[in-house]
Amino acid sequence: MSTNERIWEVFRQEDEGDPMVHAGNVNAPDEELAMHYAREFYGRRGESHRLWIVARDAVTELDDPDLLKPPFDRSHKKPGGYIIKHKLEAAKQRAASEAGE
């Protein structure tokens, strides 16, 4: 790769209000040309509402599994960590029997 080339990551927003989603990247010597390439690759059919063009070296990456997926039980942080089916049935039965008394 010659010294005047840089990689630019391209993010696209499909419709108004959507999140910016990574689409791919382009190779261009400067911001202006990167913008034209991104437009041709990811917007020429009108399929993008907005593009973000970010120099790859401006991206900070975190992929350390010790930080992102530590080996501890996280079930209390997720809806599936609470199994209420049997508790709910028991409470409803009690309420129904008390109402009938």
Added chain:
Amino acid sequence: MDDADTIQPLNGRPPYETGDAEAFYAHVGTGGKVEADDWMPEEYRAAVLKFVEMHANSELMGVLPERDWIMRAPTLRRKLALTSKIQDEVGHAQLLYRVAEDLGKPRAAMLQDLLDGRTKFHNVFHYPTRSWADVGIIAWLVDAAAIVSQQALRDSSYAPYARTMKKICWEESVHIMHGRDVVLTMMNGTDAQRAMVQEALDRWWGPLMQMHGPPTDPAKDKDLHWGIKAKNNEQLRQEFLSIYVPRILELGLRIPDPNLRYDEASGRWEYTEPDWAELKSVVTGHGPASQSRLQFRRDSYADTQWVRDTLLGPADAAVA
């Protein structure tokens, strides 16, 4: 003319030019979205800021009633779940203050206004907690009342707020499960535990019914016209009642309102008029726990001043 010969705008909405407020309001009034770096009229920016700032304040103040119960949680798992919920809520405040900052008000100014009582937070966080049952009722029903309005905010015309609400709603759904699980466990326990849940519900029902605010005239509600919010106060309260009244009653709990009933003919819930004077008094800092909660925040803010000084001070100060 063939359809293929017609040039259609990308999303069916005409674009608006910078400075054209009329076209901007036509845009947001027909479901259009606005991003942080888009041009927007000053009154729209101020309205979104006020709305989001109040929401952020509520998330920050809302953890204080629950914080009181971390050390008194009955099991380790309940302590983990409660601590985790509190972390989530403070995280929501961080996300929302970030959205608000982009609208032009520095975070320090927002915190100062909150501490000085110049801005508001939700009525339900101005009350004290009395028992572990409050933890269940707050996480289940206060969060449920909140999520009803938060789900509607996922359609906000201000897109950064709408996207933030998607993450927040996902986390709130866990809190509701945690709260419902606490309530169910107590309802399947002893008579004393069931009485605690009923007593907590009796105390929280009034504030819950006030939480969405008095019915407003939709014709005069700018937040509604501009798409900042998608539903009015009464719609939100009706939605909350429709989902949660049956879930409360099926457990054998009583709702302390003799006039509460679903009217088949009108398709809406009827209820005793909530105490709007109490709501107004409470949110202006005259609730039973308003001042103690604010004082806790002021003390906490003063205690952590050194962190902000270190992080936000001159770059070389930390080295010296």
